[in-house]
Amino acid sequence: MKHIFQIYRNDWIRIFKVPMALFLVVGLMILPSLYAWFNIKASWDPYSNTKDIEIAVVNKDEGTFIQKGKINKKIDVGKEVVKSLKENKDLGWTFVSEKEAKRGVRHGDYYASLVIPKDFSKKIGTVLEENPQKPQIYYSVNEKINAVAPKITSKGASNVTEQVSEKFVKTATKSMFEEFNRIGIELEKELPTIRNFENRVFTLEEKLPEIEDMGNKALEIEQKLPEIREQGQKVVELEEKLPEIQAAGQSVLKIEKELPKVKEAGNEIIELQKKLPEIKSAGDRVVEIDQNFYKIEEGLNKALEDAKKANEIVMKAQSTLPTLENIANKGSEFSQGLNDFLEKNEGAFNEVAPVIKQNLVLLNQTAKDVAGVTEELKNVNDENRATYIETLSALETRLSSGIDAADRTADLLTKLNEYTGNNALAGVINKVNNVKDSFTNQREAVVNIENALKRGEQPSSEALDRLNTLATEANSTLSNVLANYDSSIVPAVNSGLDKLTENAKNANNAVQTAKEKLPDIKGVLNDASSGLQYGQQELTSLQERLPTIRARIHEAATTISSKMNDFTNAVNSGAAFVQNDLPAVEAQIHKAADFVNNDLPQAEKEIQKAADLVQTKLPEVEETVHKIANLVREDLPDLEDSVKNAADKIREFEGENDLGDIIELLKNDVQKESDFFTSPVQLKEDKQFPIPNYGSAMTPFYTALCLWVGGLLLISLLRVDVEDVQEGTKGMHIYFGRLLTFLTIGFFQALIVTLGDLFILGSYVAEPTAFVLSAIFISIVFLTIIYTFVSVFGNIGKAFAIILLVLQISGSGGTFPIQTTPPFFQAINPFLPFTYAIGLLRETTGGIVRDIMIHDILFLALFLLIAILLAFLLKKPLSGWAVNVAKKAKESKIIH
Incomplete structure (x- = not known):
């Protein structure tokens, strides 16, 4: 150990010297990091910038008319596709001619192109025909432009076809469920008739014994034919x-048979009679408005006239202000002049509060x-676009x-608030200023929407909602102010x-103070005058629209007046x-029907039999009777068997099915059912x-890769052998000393x-500490492997390290899933250090699964031990x- 640490210590002393x-x-410590950082940053989020991948779109679709039964509708699917793509920002959809699309794709100006043929809508419309054709x-x-771009453009093309298919399915299922809904409603309307038919079948079944009795009577008549011959002469005239x-x-x-319907209609007429007062009252109100419309005009004219008079009063007061200002410069004369001014123009100040309310x-x-x-x-469309632009x-x-x-009103209230003494108008001033700001924002929104309409665009729902919110809030604020005004x-x-x-009137004691108040008086009068002018403009605009309003009300009132009496009498x-009368008529009809049903058939038979006998037709009568x-x-x-069987079938059907449930099943929410089948x-x-x-x-991949590259840089620039070693230093001492x-x-x-x-870079890492420690451990494993190759095999070991790097880039599953690579790389994957290094770093980046992390650490430790x-x-x-290999390589004068 002493020799190992001596070598390690000497290495760093030499480095610092x-x-x-x-x-x-x-x-060497920093350089490998640049390799990882640049690659990570370059691939940071490539799929969020696909909007610049240009795809040419050509729409040649001519549209078509679908005519089938009651269906007569024009469709233009190509136009709808283009409209949706213009709103789609996922790719750079560019709308060009077919010639430009072919040229652009061939020369690389566009990555791909989509061409919607002219018969696209026509083929979609064949779905209602016997042999439908699929559009293309x-x-x-x-x-050749880029390896990944075709996959992105292909996905975009697939999305277009999916969008068309989804819309087609939605439209088709919607039509189908609308038809189901219609059938359900019709079936529900006919339910009373169906029930009536069932009752008739059951009634007929109950009457079968009576029918059988009638049949027996027919047999009896057959037996009485000889007696009938004798009495035939008496009924010849009646037979005619x-x-x-x-x-x-x-x-x-x-x-x-129709009496129930007649009675039902009669009940509806009685109910309608009960509501006549309400109907007449509503009509009278419309007529009353029409007859008194002149009062509305007179009221509006009076309001306009009052506004003009108030304006004249204020203007008169304003016209005397210069005189008052001149007097103010004369000292004591000012006081009396000011009092005269205020007394003569008291009416102008009385108009201030009404003017504010009017505004x-x-x-x-x-x-x-x-x-x-x-x-x-x-609901903007091409037909009403111009009207809405004008509005x-x-x-x-x-x-x-x-x-x-609003600005003038707020200014006027601010001036008056200074004299209230308790800041009583501060709240309403704040609200008026808020309304002014809201109107400013509304005007900006209106201008933007107007410009969009002029460009032929549809106003966005966000812009409309924002404008509606601003206007509603301003309306609420002003309504609150007016409620407490x-x-x-x-x-x-x-x-x-x-x-x-x-x-101002106390100017006798404070002339100077009065002079100071003169600008306030002038400001109040100016603001009041401006407010009156705004009111006059709005009232004049309303007056111009009154003839149109009156004409519409008069038209409705005339119709009501001319038709109401006839309607009421009817x-x-x-x-x-x-x-x-109807009950008596019903009784008479039932009585007559009973006669027809019960007595007349028998009488007719008797008369016919007798008459035919009298007229030498007795054989035919006899034949008929037979x-x-x-x-x-x-x-x-x-x-009898058929009637009983039909009744049994009806009972069986009603026992297994509820017709009401079937009707409810057919009646459905068309939109919800269509949305369900679409997706x-x-x-x-x-x-x-x-x-x-x-x-x-x-x-994880680029970090592991940079650590291996860092190891390659080290063995390329630093020596693995040691010079000037102490006596007793062995090869393994050198190995471990330089390895440290x-x-x-x-x-x-x-x-x-x-x-x-x-x-x-700000990379996302779930476990930062474990990420750093894992990288350090991986660096130890990688460097030990690379260092061992070079220490044992010399320059050939460097080649081993480079070959292993190449194999690991492809066989470790760092970029693509290993299952997508050829069999060779799948086979070597479990034997590569990269496999476990990348796996360990992925655990710390995405979230640790403990057994996977332990598995990767153990295998890396195994590589270190090997x-x-x-x-x-x-x-x-x-x-x-x-040593010999290195010596021979140096003889080449090119390899160190």
């Missing part, structure tokens, strides 16, 4: 009327209009005016005005008939050991690269051979 040697050793998208790729009687009887039966109301209306437009903008332009102007009005704000405003005028007449008797004897049993299975991902980026995932020097440098190599990974045993066994026997 020679600055250049120290510089090279430090460089032509995909072309230039694979039988067709008319039969027709009348059938009409009665038809009327009786707040108009600002609130502007906010409501903006919020309403955001909902309408969700947004008008809103922009109103918002600009609103911003000025008369009770809390007006007293504070009047208090400030009173205090202002009071201070309903009342129908209801009176249902309540008073046929009827035969029918009773031969066919009636089969009829019936969802993948729920569970990442066991998540690593946030590709660079962090590659850190190599391991010391390797320790710092591992420390520098791992700390750089963590703190310079290297040391190799040195013990071969160092001495091969030392002479290694």
Whole structure:
């Protein structure tokens, strides 16, 4: 041990004595790290930058019309694909002509191209035909540009076809479930008829004994034919009327059959009669609004006139201010002049509070209009785009005016707040300023949406939601202020005005103070004047829109006035008939139907039999009677069996199935069912050991690789033999002594690269301490192996180390899964140090599984032990051979 540490100590003394040697050793500690850092950073997150991989897209699809039964719809799938790709930022989709796409792919300007043929939509439409054709998208790729890019572009092309397929499946299933839904609704409507048919079958089954009795009577009639012949002459005349009687009887039966529907309709008429007052009241309100619309016009005109008068009052007060200012310079005359001014213009100050409220109301209306437009903008299309652009332009102007009005209102309230004495207007000032800021943001949003529409783009839902939120919040703020305006704000405003005028009127005692208040009076009047002008503009705009509003209301009122009486009379007449006359009519119809069903058939038979006998047709009558008797004897049993069988089938069906359940099954939520069939299975991902980026995932491989490369650099630049050794120093002493020097440098190599990974690159590592310690251990194993090769085999050992490096890069599974490599590399994988070094570093990077980590450490320790045993066994026997090989190599004058 003494010789070993002596060699180690001498190595470092020599290194520190020679600055250049120290510089090279430090460089050897740092240089391998650069290899790892540059490679890790270069592969940090390559799949997040695929938006610059350009793919040419050519849309030649001409669209088509689908005409099948009631379906008559134009589709343009190519246009829809292009629209979705323009919103897709995963790849650099570039929309060009077919000629440019071919040229660009061939010359490498585009990595790939997608061509949607002109019959794409037409072939999709063949799904409704007997022989449907699958549409194709032509995909072309230039694979020589880059090895990975074709895989990315192929995935993008697959996503396009999947998107089209998914949309097609969704549309087809939606149509299918809409049809199911329609069938379910129709079946539900016909359910009473179906139930009625079932009841009729069951009733017929119950009446079978009676039918059988009637059959027996037919047999009896057959037996009475001789008696009928004798009485036939009496009914000849009556027989001539039988067709008319039969027709009348059938009409009665038809009327009786429809009676339930008639009664049901009558009940609906009675219910409608009950609601007549509500309907009439609603119509009267519309007519009343139309008749009194002039009052709305008069109110608006009066408001506009009042605003003009108030403005005139304020302007008059403003016009006298210069005179007041001149008087202010004359000292004592100012006091009396100021008092005269305030008394003459008291009306101007009385208009301040109404002006503020008027401005707040108009600002609130502007906010409501903006919020309403955001909902309408969700339905923008090419037909109404120009209208919405004009609407947004008008809103922009109103918002600009609103911003000025809010600013002036806040300034006016600020001036008055100084005179309230208790800062009573601070809250409303803050809210008005907030509204001003909101209007500024709304105007910016409106301009952006307007520009988007002018460019032919659809406004984003995020922009519309943001504008709606701003307008709604401003509306809420202003509504809150107006709710408390008369009770809390007006007293504070009047208090400030009173205090202002009071201070000014006390000018006899403080002329100078009054002069100081004059600018405040002037400011209040200026702000009031500006507010009145804003109000006049908004009221004038509303006045211009009144004729259109009045025309629409008048049209509705005219329709209601002209039709209401007829409608009411018709309903009342129908209801009176249902309540008073219908029961008697029903009774009479039932009585007549009973006669037709019960008495008329027998009478007809008797009359026909007798008449035919009288008219020498008795043989035919007899033949008919015989046929009827035969029918009773031969066919009636089969009829009875058929009726009973049908009834049994109905009972069996209802016992196994509930028709109501079948209807509910057919009636469904079309959208939800369509969405389910479009994507019936969802993948729920569970990442066991998540690593946030590709660079962090590659850190174990490049860190292990740099440690091996660092070992190669050391044996390339540093000697493994030792000069000037002490007497008694053996070969193994030299081996271990110089090995300690190599391991010391390797320790710092591992420390520098791992700390750089963590703190310079910011690589994700789940267990940083274990990561650093594992790298140091791996460096010890790698350096021992490489050092042993060179120490035992000389320069040939360097070749062994390089060959092993090449094999390990491909056979360790550091980049691609080992299962994807050829059989040779899979076979050598378990025998390579890299396999376990990368595995150990991956455990510390992603998350430690203890048994895997222990497994990797044990195998690395085994490689370390094998290297040391190799040195013990071969160092001495091969030392002479290694010296001779090195000597002969030096003779070449090119190998050291």
